Amino acid sequence: MRILIVEDNVALADELTADLKRAGYAVDWLADGRDALIQGAVEPYDLILLDVGLPGKSGLEILREWRATQMHCPVLILTARDHWAERIEGLKAGADDYLTKPFHPEELQLRIQALLRRVHGRVNQPQIHAGGLQLDEARQCVVNDSEHIELTAAEFSLLRYLMLHEGKIISKTQLNDHLYNGETERDSNVIEVHINHLRRKLGKDLIETKRGQGYRLQKN
């Protein structure tokens, strides 16, 4: 899952980036509204955290322009302005959720999880169920037939992406785009290595390789 943080406060952005990386997300950070407008529309993000008060262009303006060009990426607004009038304005501009500062980091994690699941048409459950597995996002481990299997950070984010796209063929490019941020060197071998690790831990049949197309998590 790749997340864009648009936040002009460096200290907060650092904290958010660290928190989200720990939670297994690939994170890009931008501080200027004008950069965010372009990059948010071009790069394949799974979710955008958008601050309202930004230099260059306000968060709501950016959001309106994105939505006017049929950009559907879920957007969670972060703002210090917690009044209902502003909340309504934000959601009318096309935001999917609204979180007011200051927030607890757990709250943000839960909102992000809920938002990502909703985008993939899943009901809001504490864990992701797919392919006969349950993924515990808080502890970053997977439960298979009441057996807890520990995962590395890379394996966890790969498996989460596949589980959220259960039954769909995912290309290597797509995995590269969504699992790594803009600064990481893209190397397709890495993905293959992690897929093999997952197969070793969870069973060979779980992830199917479609030659020339990509991978697919078996629907259970």
Place this chain on the structure above:
Amino acid sequence: MNSIQQRLGIGLVGLLIITGLVLAQISFWLLDQGLRRYWQTHLHHEAETLLAALVRGANGVELDQQRLSASYKRPYSGAYFVVVFPEQQWRSRSSWDYHLPLPKTRGLHAGLVDGPEAEELLVYRADFRRYGNNIQIITAQDYTPILQSFHRWQWISAGIGMIALILLVLVQRYLVQRALLPLEKVRVQIAQLQQGQRSLLDQPTLDELKPLVEQINHLLHHTEDTLSRSRNALGNLGHALKTPLAILFSLANRHELNAHPELRDQFRQQLQSMQERISRELGRARLAGEVLPGAYFDCAKELPDLCSTLQQIHQRNLQLEWRAEPGMRLPWDREDILELLGNLLDNACKWAHQKVAINIVLEHAHYVITIDDDGPGIAPELREQVLTRGARLDEQIQGHGLGLGIVRDIVEHCRGKLALETSPLGGLRALILLPAIRT
């Protein structure tokens, strides 16, 4: 005497009556003087005629009856004379048994002299010298018919004056009303302003009203500006305080602190209370209440947005219903009411199983707002406690009552009442009464 109409009316009528009376008096006086002068000439002529009629006869000087006009012969005809010789007097036959008082000076006698049969006489004395004698010839003429016609004319002119006065007053009333029409329009607009049906006054056509209306509009702009500036400033302040708080929250969550759970909990607790204090005080400070007359809450426009926002926030299969009369507007600042309803609806949505309903009606000069849910509700004995919990911040239990705290602030600001009851839907009903008539 508080109406311009009355003041102008009384002023005008008073002035007209005084001027009318003075003018009438002066014109009657002038006419009277003119007539008397005319009569003076006439009486002088009469005296000269009488003088000419004095002839030397067989028994000395006598009056030639042939030359006398007939009116001197008919008793009480209104024309009299006395010819005074040093030794004797001749009176006209018309004076009959009446003795004309003899004026002491020559010329027309000032004032009228009582004559026979209630006549009032103009008396003229001319002095001559003839046949070696000083002769005074006094002629008199009845002035009553002219006085009578004067009186008649006085009555007629008074009547005409009255009618003219009434007409004038009516015309003046009409003109004043027409002239004050723009003022009345402004008054109606100000009333609308107070009811929140408009945000500015229309520019009047009347030059005299323009400065007033411009001043009022300027004031409105100024208030609006001040409010939005202070709200912006508060927003910026909030932003400046809350972003570092968010960082601190995140820092407090660092796993390095897990080794010192006591420290971490203290840290978090203090952060929490800081956050709540800031939210509450900033929320209270930005309340507008009745500051802006043009700002109002349009139910049909705002409630659907609010409901869909809540639906999006809560992401459950909640049925949110709103009911208000078509075109209903609450005459308070839009953002205040949004804050009030948003917090109460948010609470209702948190607790509801399926249904949340908001209903706004105008009853007996009060806007009655009910927010119902079908959740577990609150036991009657605990309701008071819930309501007062947000009232004093220092007694507030951590993490609770904050939403209700700002709700209480807003309700108090609007001089309304807030109560918790049992809802017909089974859960809690928040009941708010807001007085419709502003004082």
